[in-house]
Amino acid sequence: MKFRLEVTDKLSKARAGEIETDHGTIKTPIFMPVGTAGSVKAVHQRELREDINAQIILGNTYHLYLRPGLNTLEQAGGLHKFNGWDRPILTDSGGYQVYSLTEVRKIKEEGVTFRSHIDGSKHLFTPEAAIDIQRTIGADIMMAFDECTPYPCEYNYARKSMEMTHRWLKRCCERFDTTEAKYGYSQTLFPIVQGSVYKDLRMKSAEVIASFGREGNAIGGLSVGEPAEEMYAMTELVCNILPHDRPRYLMGVGTPVNILENIALGVDMFDCVMPTRNARNGMLFTRNGIINIRNEKWKNDFSPIDPESDLFSDLQYSKAYLRHLVTAKEILGAQIASIHNLHFYLWLVTQAREKIISGEFYEWKNKMIKQLSQRL
C-alpha cells in the first residue's frame, strides 16, 4: 500500500491524498460503505461500482468468520472473489462486534472468548487469530485486534485496556510480519489508537501507535456515545501525533457533520453503518438536511427524492413513492433509501476532496454543516 499526500488545507488540517492498493486507488478523504457479511445491505455490487462509485468497502471479520466461515472464504479465493467486489476491501478485527453483539464474553490477556450470536457456539479471538482470519478473508487493509472501550469508561479501565491493546498490537504485528498474503496481492495492517476520552491516554496511545511505523493508522473507541465535542477533541490530539505521511482512519464515524468536522482535523478515512441502517428506517441524508421519509408531510410530495442528485433512483422515484414503500415495508424502499444515503455520503467526501484541492474547504465546510443538520 502506498499513500500520497496531495494537498493540505491552509485553514484547517484537512488533507487530500491517494491510497494505492493492488485492487486500485482510493482518493481521500473517503467514506467506506459497510458490507457487514460480505454485502452492503440492499445494494448490488454493480450499483456500488457504477452508480455511487464506492472506492473501497468494509467487511466485518466477526460476521464473515461465523458465516460463510473461513473454509468457504478460503476455497473461494478470498472475499473479493466470493462477493464479486474487485476494488479494495478493509476488514475490522472482529473485536468491536464481539463486544457489542455477544452476550457471554471474557476478555483476558490471551484474547477474548465469546459465544456466537447465531448458534451460541464458543470461540476464541486472539491477536494472532484476528490476523490469520483477515489473511484468509483477504482484505487489502486489515485492522489490529484491540479492545474498544465503552462510553463512559473509568480512567483506570481505559488505561489498562489501552495498554493491553498496545501489547496485542505487538502480537498482531509479529503475526502479520511473519505470515504471507494468501491470494497474490498485498495486504497491510493498521494499528488502532485507543484511550477513551482521556487526553493523556489518547496522546500516549497515539505515540505508541505511531512508533510501530505501519503504513496507515486508525483511531478507535470514538462515536460510542460521547458528545461530538469530546470526539473532535480526541481526534485533534491524535491527528497531531500520528504521522502526516500515512492515512488516518477514524473508525465507525459518523453523521455527515461528524465526517466534515473530522476531515477538518486531518482524518482521511471513515466508515459507518448509519447511511444504510438509518435508510432502512426511512432517514435520508441530503445536502439540505435530514428527511424522515415516514413523515406525513411527504405523503403527496411527488418531487424526486433528491432533484440535485445525479443518482438514477433519486431522480426516478418521488418522495411520496419512497414514503409509501418504507411505510409498507417493501424491500425496494430499503434499496432506494440505502443507495441514496451511500451516494450522498460519497458525494460529500468527494466534494470535500475537491474543496480541499481548490482551497475552499474551510468556508464550504462551515456552510455545509449548517445545512446538513437541518430537519426537512
Add this chain to the structure above:
Amino acid sequence: MKFRLEVTDKLSKARAGEIETDHGTIKTPIFMPVGTAGSVKAVHQRELREDINAQIILGNTYHLYLRPGLNTLEQAGGLHKFNGWDRPILTDSGGYQVYSLTEVRKIKEEGVTFRSHIDGSKHLFTPEAAIDIQRTIGADIMMAFDECTPYPCEYNYARKSMEMTHRWLKRCCERFDTTEAKYGYSQTLFPIVQGSVYKDLRMKSAEVIASFGREGNAIGGLSVGEPAEEMYAMTELVCNILPHDRPRYLMGVGTPVNILENIALGVDMFDCVMPTRNARNGMLFTRNGIINIRNEKWKNDFSPIDPESDLFSDLQYSKAYLRHLVTAKEILGAQIASIHNLHFYLWLVTQAREKIISGEFYEWKNKMIKQLSQRL
C-alpha cells in the same frame, strides 16, 4: 387496446401475438411480474426495464387501495407516475386479496365488506367500486370484480358464485362503459371466467364471458390448490370457447411447467407471485431445473448462479455467495434471487414465443418440461 394474433402453432393451440396499449406493445405469450403494492418486490424499475425487459407488470387493487390510497394515486396522476413505471400495467379487481387476506368479510349481491389486514378498518368493494378504483389507479388493463372460489368447492356454491360473478360483470361493464379514463390514455376491461373445476360451469361461464365481447378475457379460480391436470382440463375447455382474436389471461399461474402447458392450450398472458416469493425463500428456477440455494451442496459451489443466463447478477455472483446471503437473511439475497427468477420466467415465455413463430414449440415444450421439473 389492440390484439394482433401473429401465429398459431400447428401441433398445439399455442399462439404468438401482440397487444398494443398506450404504454407500449406487449409480445405474447407473456409473463407479468407482480408488483403488489406498486413495487415488484426487491427489484428496481430500472432492472425490470433494462435487465429483464419486463413488458407489463401487475398491481394489486386491494393493496394499492389501502396503501398508498386513492387520494395519493390520483394526485400522482396514476400508478405509472407514482412508481415510475412507464410501460403497461394490469390491475386485478381486488377480489382475490379480499378473499385470501382478510378475516372478516361478507359476500353479498351488492359486493364484499371486509376489514383491512393493516388496520382493521371496514371497507366495501362493489363491482362499481372496483372499476372506479382501477380508473384511479390508471391500469392499462383492468379486471372485472369476481368471486374466486376456493378448491375444493361444492358444485352448488360454484354455480351460484359463478352466476353472481356474471351479474357483477354486467355491473362492471356498465360502470366501465359510462366512465372515462382519467389520465389521457386508454384503459380496457377484461372479464373473468369462473366455475371451479366443473366442466359444465366452466363452459357456461366461458360462453357468457365471450358474449360480452370485451377486448380480452381472463380465466380465474385456477391454481388455487387443484391438481395440475384439472387446471389444464379447464383451460383447454375455456380456450376453445373464448374468442381467438382476443388475448387470454390465466390468472395467478404458475410454475414454469404450468406456464408452458397452458401456452400450449392457447393462453397468452400469465402472472404469479411464485418467482419473487419463492426467490425470497431461496428457490431458483433455471432451464435445467429447480435449485434450493439453501441446500448445503451449494456451500462451496463458486460457479455463477446461472452460467447460461445473460443477466448481470447471474454471471457476477456465485451460488455459494447467494446461498450465504439467503442463509444470513441479507436483503441482497432476495434481490439476486428475485431478479434471477423473473429473468428466467421472461426468458421462458420469450423462448416459447420464438419457438411458436419458428414452428418448433411443441417439441421444445415437451423437452423443457422434463428439464424444468428436475431438482438440481
